[in-house]
Amino acid sequence: MFDETPTDAWRMRYGADAPELPDLGRFLDHRSIRHFRPEPIPESTVAGLIAAAQSAATSSNLQLWSAVSVQNKERRAKIAHLCADQQHVRDAAWFFAFLIDHNRLRIAARAVGEEARGLDYTEFFVMALIDAALAAERLVCAAESLGIGICYIGALRNHPAEVTELLELPEGVFGAFGLCLGWPEQSLREDVKPRLPQEAVWFRERYGAGLSLGDYDQRMDAHYAERGLKPGVNWSMRSGKRVDEGHLTGREVLMEWLQGRGFMRR
């Protein structure tokens, strides 16, 4: 697992030969792992990974994120159930809920006589969410460098009230996404997924010069077909359906929920 060269990974991403690349180690061959071996990951390794997460940049050193690990078997089953019943949430050696966290700073600020009213603004929701995601992805890169597999769980947002109750989150704390960590099951190899051509996401000087998907729909159609999915339903079609109003899986109430918990009131 994770043993492609950067050149191989480039070809799998873009369906084309790589230019001369620097040694980018394992950064190009990420894939989400949904089948884990039962071996544990030692607590000391996880402490190292949390240190990596905390080493990520954080706006003005405010550190507006936290994480809760859920290791108790019954509680893990409960949170897996809330996360669209995904089996890999049950099976992962470690599961973390990544939180955006205004609560810790609000308490600290009030203790020194500051009101921290800025936290009511959308800016500080955005800042905290960026902080949390940067921290998680540095943890992920560090974990993958050790051969650990990961899977992000957006479905942590499907049932915010129940997640809040289970994890005992106070006002000003929101479960933004989950993260599974575990040793990849080699026999059920997940593949590096093709991505949009670089020209479709990296623009020079101004947005959208020649905005085009290139051959991406065809490449994804082939990728899906190889995996036994219905042919002729390409990326544009699948993604278009995914962002249909009817596919929000409970998340259509997110703004209401967040404002009720003290976020983005202004």
Add this chain to the structure above:
Amino acid sequence: MFDETPTDAWRMRYGADAPELPDLGRFLDHRSIRHFRPEPIPESTVAGLIAAAQSAATSSNLQLWSAVSVQNKERRAKIAHLCADQQHVRDAAWFFAFLIDHNRLRIAARAVGEEARGLDYTEFFVMALIDAALAAERLVCAAESLGIGICYIGALRNHPAEVTELLELPEGVFGAFGLCLGWPEQSLREDVKPRLPQEAVWFRERYGAGLSLGDYDQRMDAHYAERGLKPGVNWSMRSGKRVDEGHLTGREVLMEWLQGRGFMRR
């Protein structure tokens, strides 16, 4: 630069001896670099870094982010001016504006007869912002593994209208943060910054058991004093002031701006 061992970096983060750590290479010793040498970073290296960014996880493979590099000297000076006039934005070998991008997918979805109305919801703002941050941080980890220094620029959000005009961003695209890349100036060494103790950010099973900053205010007070900042103004005090209503540097209008550009209307 970036030459601390994980054990050294741990001590600088937490002011305490490290437990036995796995080989986490350069993941623990990130610092923001604000002084760059003038040497360029080759285009092929940057292409590799963009491939790393695109290799990050993306929710449902929707890839709801883009990046614009600003290399033209006059345009770079303009964007530096919009980003609180930060000199390192001018000096960096490369500057990227990281964008959350609903536009590309909306065009692709409409081309196959889908309306993509889900993108109006807060959920898809959250999803895109997470996508953009994960991509950026994987790029950053890859860059640092090559010895390149980075600095995120939250000030890209200070003047959203002017940034939108300069980068010609359409509706459904928002400049979330900037990113400077360059070779660190060794003589002006930026330090690894202390972080909150792990116990303050990593909770077990439920949030906040023993919520405490530990010795962090004292450690940060010492850190500031060593760098000639006013003593006795600790992290809680500085951070409390940072989240005061009066310190939003233009970002208090963020929700209004975002809704005007098609985000979070529901």
